[in-house]
Amino acid sequence: MMIDKLIDKIKKTQAPIVVGLDPMLSYIPDYIKDSAYKEYGETLEGAAEAVWEYNKGIIDAIYELIPAVKPQIAMYEQFGIPGLFAFKRTVDYCKKKGLVVIGDIKRGDIGSTSTAYANGHIGRVEVGRNSYAPFDEDFITVNPYLGSDGIAPFIDVCKKENKGIFILVKTSNPSSGEFQDRLIEGRPLYEHVAEKVNDWGSRLMGDSYSHVGAVVGATYPEMGRELRKLMPKTYILVPGYGAQGGCGKDLAGFFNEDGLGAIVNSSRGIIAAYKQEAYSKYGDAGYADASRAAVLAMKEDLKQAL
Amino acid sequence: MMIDKLIDKIKKTQAPIVVGLDPMLSYIPDYIKDSAYKEYGETLEGAAEAVWEYNKGIIDAIYELIPAVKPQIAMYEQFGIPGLFAFKRTVDYCKKKGLVVIGDIKRGDIGSTSTAYANGHIGRVEVGRNSYAPFDEDFITVNPYLGSDGIAPFIDVCKKENKGIFILVKTSNPSSGEFQDRLIEGRPLYEHVAEKVNDWGSRLMGDSYSHVGAVVGATYPEMGRELRKLMPKTYILVPGYGAQGGCGKDLAGFFNEDGLGAIVNSSRGIIAAYKQEAYSKYGDAGYADASRAAVLAMKEDLKQAL
Numbered sequence: 001m002m003i004d005k006l007i008d009k010i011k012k013t014q015a016p017i018v019v020g021l022d023p024m025l026s027y028i029p030d031y032i033k034d035s036a037y038k039e040y041g042e043t044l045e046g047a048a049e050a051v052w053e054y055n056k057g058i059i060d061a062i063y064e065l066i067p068a069v070k071p072q073i074a075m076y077e078q079f080g081i082p083g084l085f086a087f088k089r090t091v092d093y094c095k096k097k098g099l100v101v102i103g104d105i106k107r108g109d110i111g112s113t114s115t116a117y118a119n120g121h122i123g124r125v126e127v128g129r130n131s132y133a134p135f136d137e138d139f140i141t142v143n144p145y146l147g148s149d150g151i152a153p154f155i156d157v158c159k160k161e162n163k164g165i166f167i168l169v170k171t172s173n174p175s176s177g178e179f180q181d182r183l184i185e186g187r188p189l190y191e192h193v194a195e196k197v198n199d200w201g202s203r204l205m206g207d208s209y210s211h212v213g214a215v216v217g218a219t220y221p222e223m224g225r226e227l228r229k230l231m232p233k234t235y236i237l238v239p240g241y242g243a244q245g246g247c248g249k250d251l252a253g254f255f256n257e258d259g260l261g262a263i264v265n266s267s268r269g270i271i272a273a274y275k276q277e278a279y280s281k282y283g284d285a286g287y288a289d290a291s292r293a294a295v296l297a298m299k300e301d302l303k304q305a306l
Numbered sequence: 307m308m309i310d311k312l313i314d315k316i317k318k319t320q321a322p323i324v325v326g327l328d329p330m331l332s333y334i335p336d337y338i339k340d341s342a343y344k345e346y347g348e349t350l351e352g353a354a355e356a357v358w359e360y361n362k363g364i365i366d367a368i369y370e371l372i373p374a375v376k377p378q379i380a381m382y383e384q385f386g387i388p389g390l391f392a393f394k395r396t397v398d399y400c401k402k403k404g405l406v407v408i409g410d411i412k413r414g415d416i417g418s419t420s421t422a423y424a425n426g427h428i429g430r431v432e433v434g435r436n437s438y439a440p441f442d443e444d445f446i447t448v449n450p451y452l453g454s455d456g457i458a459p460f461i462d463v464c465k466k467e468n469k470g471i472f473i474l475v476k477t478s479n480p481s482s483g484e485f486q487d488r489l490i491e492g493r494p495l496y497e498h499v500a501e502k503v504n505d506w507g508s509r510l511m512g513d514s515y516s517h518v519g520a521v522v523g524a525t526y527p528e529m530g531r532e533l534r535k536l537m538p539k540t541y542i543l544v545p546g547y548g549a550q551g552g553c554g555k556d557l558a559g560f561f562n563e564d565g566l567g568a569i570v571n572s573s574r575g576i577i578a579a580y581k582q583e584a585y586s587k588y589g590d591a592g593y594a595d596a597s598r599a600a601v602l603a604m605k606e607d608l609k610q611a612l
Contacts (some may be wrong), residue, residue: 042434047433077427077440080441085387113328113378113380128352130348132386147479175452178502287487
């Protein structure tokens with residue numbers, strides 16, 4: 001079962017860490033872009049090729065250290081069809097390397113439409129007598145604004161295909177409180193969403209945690225602590241570490257006493273580490289090694305904190 | 307400016323109607339699927355070709371009668387990269403036919419990620435010395451759960467590229483009230499979102515309406531009436547007519563006294579009309595003519611009601 005596979009890999013790597021593969025062209029060393037543009041021109045295809053080569057270098061350097069990656073589909077979708085092809089290549093390659101892949105897609109719609117998203121990303125579609133798994137991520141992120149009937153199709157597909165989801169509860173961005181923190185019967189909206197996540201998750205349990213997880217930003221550690229208690233069986237995906245401002249000492253409250261229950265995402269802090277002063281010695285050509293060093297430093301930071 | 311172009315086309319066609327191009331394989335006549343599968347096999351490419359051919363028939367039959375179409379990207383994304391290519395072909399073809407294209411993508415994320423979605427769908431991306439408009443819809447739908455800093459990048463790109471957005475306020479599905487109707491300081495969440503839509507929209511006005519619109523389901527006519535008053539300068543995209551249960555007499559309250567202010571979507575009721583008893587005389591081969599007849603009937607229904 002998928003959540004158990006993720007937990008097993010977290011234990012084996014001793015790393016409750018997911019690396020966000022959210023490439024921007026500005027992160028990518030010139031020599032990679034030049035080579036891609038030479039072959040495909042300064043086109044969407046060229047950009048997508050540069051993104052893929054850049055990702056591949058990072059994945060090769062870090063795949064043994066971590067349990068999971070989280071490609072943010074927007075960073076690929078911005079380059080249209082060629083970009084989405086690079087997303088698909090990245091997902092496939094990470095799975096081949098044994099990584100659990102969390103597609104950060106934040107989809108969510110009315111029932112029949114959510115079914116289409118679920119089938120396309122974590123399930124299968126039928127075409128005549130054949131069936132295909134188009135994007136085939138292991139987990140995806142989902143937006144709860146439409147309520148239960150928009151979520152149910154994702155859960156149905158998880159059940160059928162042995163996959164998982166993480167539902168947005170409290171997001172890491174500065175204005176997340178605008179709606180999410182508003183009080184309803186004395187409790188913030190995000191707690192009401194958390195309660196539903198508990199309900200939905202109870203229908204799809206793994207060995208000790210549910211296949212239905214939650215997203216709670218590292219940038220709100222006190223809310224994380226409360227939400228941890230409210231959703232004891234829910235795995236929490238924690239974005240916002242590093243570049244967005246969260247650090248190790250803020251994170252203890254996201255974990256349960258079993259040392260499990262949360263997986264912390266870092267994107268820019270890992271994949272563009274070579275651009276930081278601390279890793280500048282690696283230079284452009286050593287960008288992947290810089291990412292490896294940044295993963296090791298993050299592991300150490302979390303170990304100290306937990 | 308984009309909202310003015312949409313209003314102009316609504317006036318010219320005398321049709322506050324948008325047709326949802328949300329194809330399911332089960333809607334598509336066998337002769338179209340057989341022909342596509344013969345060429346591409348029972349593959350994702352075959353499914354995408356069938357979707358495209360089906361769409362093209364409908365667009366050719368109805369483009370003169372309506373101002374706009376709303377392709378639901380999930381129905382394409384479910385077929386992976388080939389499906390998204392059919393989405394792109396559909397968007398391009400509709401624009402060539404003079405239709406305003408509302409990409410129903412319901413994206414929304416933290417700021418930097420929303421920027422990527424906005425660039426990819428209604429804006430441009432830079433690759434070296436070139437710039438591209440990857441999907442190039444005219445409007446897109448956006449999810450508000452992350453608050454202002456997740457919405458701002460969409461508005462910035464609208465301003466720069468002369469495009470528009472529709473923000474989810476009260477969705478058409480049965481469980482939309484689970485979070486959206488909860489009371490915050492005595493008013494439902496959707497009214498608080500509506501208030502923000504007003505704020506955001508005031509920064510980006512067209513001649514008489516804002517480029518920032520709202521989505522409010524036809525299935526909640528009383529809330530539509532209230533929201534119409536709360537957002538006087540906001541165009542309302544109204545899904546849920548027809549197959550989801552909304553009908554013409556429910557819709558008057560979504561419009562302003564100028565006869566403008568709302569555009570009503572029908573998807574299955576138009577594109578799969580030939581499967582209804584009322585249009586069965588058209589048969590499979592006449593599916594596009596059945597769609598044309600269904601558009602004319604919807605125009606008449608709305609005319610009676612308004």
